[in-house]
């Protein structure tokens with residue numbers, strides 16, 4: 001860094017106003033971070049639902065676009081860092097990219113207003129292409145904004161501290177992390193509630209515009225708060241195209257090393273020293289510092305691979321559990337809020353009690369050791385998840401394998417029936433009852449015999465890997481097969497269907513269409529809690545209520561005396577038991593992974609700042625965030641490729657991989673020597689002032705280059 005610029009920064013640093021030992025300016029930065037994270041996580045909380053139920057994408061497309069968006073959000077930091085460190089400086093970069101971000105959030109919110117294309121006023125958008133185009137544009141702008149400012153805000157916060165405030169600097173990173181999680185916790189709780197409201201101009205629909213609009217407003221607030229602190233910040237000037245210089249310098253070092261590969265040239269301490277002929281010693285030293293840290297980052301994505309499965313695999317696991325806590329009911333996706341809640345409690349405990357206690361015991365719990373322990377905690381969390389999964393597996397129905405088929409028989413006939421089934425004892429099925437459970441067959445084609453008069457023999461061709469129910473209506477000869485669900489219903493919901501034993505058409509609330517006599521409806525999904533169904537044939541009606549748990553499936557048999565018994569004679573057949581393992585069992589795994597996160601992520605954030613040269617702080621923050629993006633990409637790949645037959649086995653595999661990676665990381669960390677970049681930089685600057693060799697080396701190189709050029713010309717002639 002040129003001396004004049006260093007002096008300028010120092011001069012500015014002297015002026016910063018303090019409160020309790022902290023620069024006042026960081027107040028604006030942490031509030032800005034809180035609002036920004038509220039905006040980001042709030043929008044993310046309802047994004048998949050928007051894809052699924054507004055744009056009507058299928059599950060796979062919705063999940064893939066969601067993960068691709070998250071990965072993009074953690075890849076764009078490198079762009080933001082380059083802009084900040086090389087061109088605009090952190091302050092301006094944060095302002096400009098925050099504007100892009102806010103515009104993105106507004107575009108996203110606009111894309112969710114169904115009325116803008118609902119010309120026929122039926123409550124569904126008429127022009128999906130416009131909504132998709134707007135939302136994709138919004139998401140790209142958001143990813144650019146959120147990712148772009150992310151490395152700059154943390155580093156800019158760090159820049160506000162002076163040399164004597166190193167203790168406060170560490171606390172700042174913890175408070176910064178607290179704000180991230182406070183913002184994420186509040187928005188994850190609030191935006192789903194906003195989404196559940198109904199709003200609209202022509203028709204009342206789920207209120208996505210409000211759920212996306214509030215995060216957009218918070219982003220504007222975040223920008224205003226940041227600008228409000230403008231007069232108080234320490235602003236370090238950008239250093240010119242630093243990334244360009246870094247790349248050229250590395251390229252030159254590699255080239256020069258290759259040109260001097262013969263043994264006659266004396267070895268140099270580091271391969272980057274081969275750039276000495278042309279480049280500043282300071283730049284070379286700075287690149288060495290950055291490369292050393294980036295090398296150390298190589299194993300880190302594995303941590304995020306496990307960490308980010310909270311939102312996917314662990315939430316899916318929660319859908320096979322029960323969330324009834326007596327006084328309140330927790331939905332499967334709400335379990336994720338346990339993470340920010342624990343962060344808010346664990347960060348102060350670690351900072352104020354655990355780490356000082358460890359220090360008091362005389363143990364050197366260095367940042368890299370903390371990160372290793374953090375990884376081990378995350379691995380243990382996955383072992384805990386595997387144990388919970390084993391408990392769940394014990395309660396799951398025995399679903400058919402891909403070569404098996406399963407069958408249940410429902411008798412709606414007025415008399416009991418004896419059914420002869422291949423390689424089974426004959427089944428006695430009472431009138432208006434079903435066979436006790438699904439019968440599993442290895443073959444697809446089976447023949448059933450019924451003791452009706454005359455006897456009926458029925459050849460069935462079952463579907464492999466499926467569960468089916470054979471419905472025997474009041475007229476047994478008209479029996480038919482109906483396909484059943486073969487996995488737990490999504491999102492912890494309950495799948496219900498009705499078989500119409502009433503003598504006329506029936507309309508049932510929540511069902512798509514009316515039911516003909518003897519017909520079986522398709523499944524409809526209902527949430528946990530008390531649910532009411534009104535059944536009517538257009539003349540008479542009655543109400544049927546039932547309390548549902550999580551993840552069950554029922555077939556309700558409607559009798560011929562439906563209205564005379566006021567719906568009370570409806571019979572339920574439990575096709576799938578409700579979940580019985582409690583979601584509270586997930587708390588230990590959340591506790592372990594969050595402890596791991598505090599040790600790994602908060603420390604990593606501090607480490608990336610402290611080990612970076614002054615002009616590359618944002619670049620290193622971006623490198624740190626990229627480890628997260630790579631982790632997310634690994635999740636995508638593993639989810640696609642590595643389908644293990646048992647979920648618990650997959651958890652154990654991930655835990656083992658992380659243990660292996662943490663061992664490698666601890667070895668790498670053992671050889672890492674902590675540095676004070678400012679000290680090294682100052683020393684080199686001092687040396688350079690008195691180095692007569694430098695000029696000579698440059699001259700020699702220039703001469704060599706000229707000679708080469710002449711040689712080339714002569715050869716051409």
Ligand SMILES: CC(C)C[C@H](NC(=O)CN)C(=O)O
Pocket residue numbers: 037177180181339340343597601625628
């Ligand atoms: C760990 C993320 C890369 C950073 C952080 N997330 C959390 O703190 C989640 N507990 C964020 O900045 O969003």
